[in-house]
Amino acid sequence: MRRRAAAESKDGKRRRKRGPGRPRSEQARQGILRSTLKLLGANGFSDLTIEDVAADARVGKATVYRWWPNKAALIADAFASDTTRQLHFPDTGSLRSDMSQQMRQVIKIFTSRRGRIVAAILAGGQSDKELIKAFRDRFLWPRRREAYATLRRGISRGELPKNVDMDLLLDSLYGPIYMRFLIRHADLTPAFVNRLCRLVLAGAWLHRK
Amino acid sequence: MRRRAAAESKDGKRRRKRGPGRPRSEQARQGILRSTLKLLGANGFSDLTIEDVAADARVGKATVYRWWPNKAALIADAFASDTTRQLHFPDTGSLRSDMSQQMRQVIKIFTSRRGRIVAAILAGGQSDKELIKAFRDRFLWPRRREAYATLRRGISRGELPKNVDMDLLLDSLYGPIYMRFLIRHADLTPAFVNRLCRLVLAGAWLHRK
Amino acid sequence: MRRRAAAESKDGKRRRKRGPGRPRSEQARQGILRSTLKLLGANGFSDLTIEDVAADARVGKATVYRWWPNKAALIADAFASDTTRQLHFPDTGSLRSDMSQQMRQVIKIFTSRRGRIVAAILAGGQSDKELIKAFRDRFLWPRRREAYATLRRGISRGELPKNVDMDLLLDSLYGPIYMRFLIRHADLTPAFVNRLCRLVLAGAWLHRK
Amino acid sequence: MRRRAAAESKDGKRRRKRGPGRPRSEQARQGILRSTLKLLGANGFSDLTIEDVAADARVGKATVYRWWPNKAALIADAFASDTTRQLHFPDTGSLRSDMSQQMRQVIKIFTSRRGRIVAAILAGGQSDKELIKAFRDRFLWPRRREAYATLRRGISRGELPKNVDMDLLLDSLYGPIYMRFLIRHADLTPAFVNRLCRLVLAGAWLHRK
DNA sequence: ACTTAACCGAGACGGTACGTCGTGTCTTGCC
């Protein structure tokens, strides 16, 4: 991703110098990402061809390759540029309520059209370190940072022991969702999420000792 | 899979009539499966080509296609033919011990060379229903059946409530392992497994009400 | 050109062993050559694309590349497989008559549709040694061998001195044709050929001393 | 070629008004032509790309396209700007001496590095009428005009018949050179030129009748 | 000195063809 630092600065004065040459077409960039999501949702990862993306976005193939090294990076970017920034954690005053509410949002996305995209990224990531890293950096960590804050609120309220292993706890909450999402041996229902949340948070509380 | 029912009779009575023509080469079949596993472990799912498999196994491409309809079926078969499946549950008298011991075996395999094959199947399964089904049928369910028995022993010992949701419990135990295995955001260590097991089983016990 | 030695021998007995594998499709080969000539005559060298040839011949692109390393070799082969083997020398009893008759045939071809193909080969040959060599080996030398015979008949009839430099003579006869053909500064007419022939043969006779 | 009529007036009268704006960079123009010749001599016609020329001349691609409509025009211009054209005819008092001397100069150039450029033009000219026309207009005719004068001197000296067909004669002299130059079936040596010249001029003299 | 406008370099753009690779099918002769 060699996107050049844009000409933006906080003070607005000593703005970053832009190199020579025709600047990148923002329109093309967005069109490509849009077409990627569209075709990915329609046909899945393996049926997605760069050729189709370029054609759908009315763009030269080279323009795609100029900015994304491979299909995986393209998908990761498209995914990141997407509505990803939803999925925030509420603050209801109850840890279980906060968590289960957000988790229900997660499974809503996983079971929707967008779920195919997540599955495609996780699948592609198994043979592409960059892709799975992109998933972690752009999807997992941002959300987890919010989750930490939510958990800390729970600790301060006494809903969790102070020394709780937050990563263990969060993996225990989300792991089963990912597992059912990927292996598809059982449904991802809100009821499942509720019971899962209750089970794990109960364990975490008991776990304090 | 149009493999013909083999002449599987020891008693010599209901021996399946075998038509004319050269019989299927068992040597070729095994060579293909062996090469599949070898290349899959070496290069991952997307880099595995039927062409390479055939070449590595010193076999004609048509011989591969004659017996397996696609890459996914081939991988599924290769995986099933693998020794991976000996992941049995012990009976130590303690539920947590039984579970954590087996789970440590699982992560041992997941973090070994063979893990790549599992990852390849789960990855390929995201765009191939048959493949993920094969994983469930040949890997997940057999093990889960044993797990049910283990859990039932725990129930009878009073380590778990009688009405425990076994699938929820097992997903809570294994989900985090799959999540870490696939997303690789944290290590799969025996210590993690132990704490995970303790957390979830504590929650399950408390969950009884 | 890795065409394998065909299974042909004179005695018909110890015929050449043909290797394993599906034999080359003669139909595809001829279709490709035919399409090449067709498109070459229609659009010229630089507008000829392998892609179009393959499409026109209803053949995969790879089949073209399997047997011809580049456009030049393809054209050379197509040209050689063509009616090239016309252009024979008559034996009228008069050297000038023999030569001018054949030369008139040459300019007839050069000024016809097929001329574009010859021009394409000579043009391509300027940056491709193999191509110009192919032209020499498959077009120039076979004809020149016949020309030598014709000249020798002329010598035996006393129409030429015994020690005539045959290559100098033939280049003097055909060079002007090639020059006019390629530079197009003057027309290639039968009258031109006749006068050229008369001029050069007169010079050759006088040249004896 | 939309080059604007330059301010080509020495007398200072009909001086073309030059509007405002930066004038064309003569340095860029010459650099482009120089790079064209350099790359053409190095790699031949088909390997010459405008992109390479621009890069080699440290010039923007658009600057090339602004002044030359296509590769052929560029090559033609580069060739014309070259010093190749000083191939004048001497006046030794002997026709054969005048001709053979100039012809030896020609083959010297044809067999030198610059020959590749001539070959490239003749090659490119086979698929581009403008290019071959440029060759005729800028190379062939200027020289031929001098040749006519040389021949006329020969006629006045009685070395040639009065009614000699000068174009036939000149094509007979130069055609073999072009033929050997382009087909490369025999060497272009001074000895060859001498014998060729003797043969053809002998024929022309005899041809008078 | 200031405006105007065509030039310049750089380089991204929509395209097209390239030559390669893998797919799944087929056609041989041998076993």
Added chain:
DNA sequence: GGCAAGACACGACGTACCGTCTCGGTTAAGT
């Protein structure tokens, strides 16, 4: 009739140039 070998039609790959198009910056002539 299975087998190895390998050619086949097909289609996507990622690259290279094409000729065009913005950009910011430069360079005069005309105010």
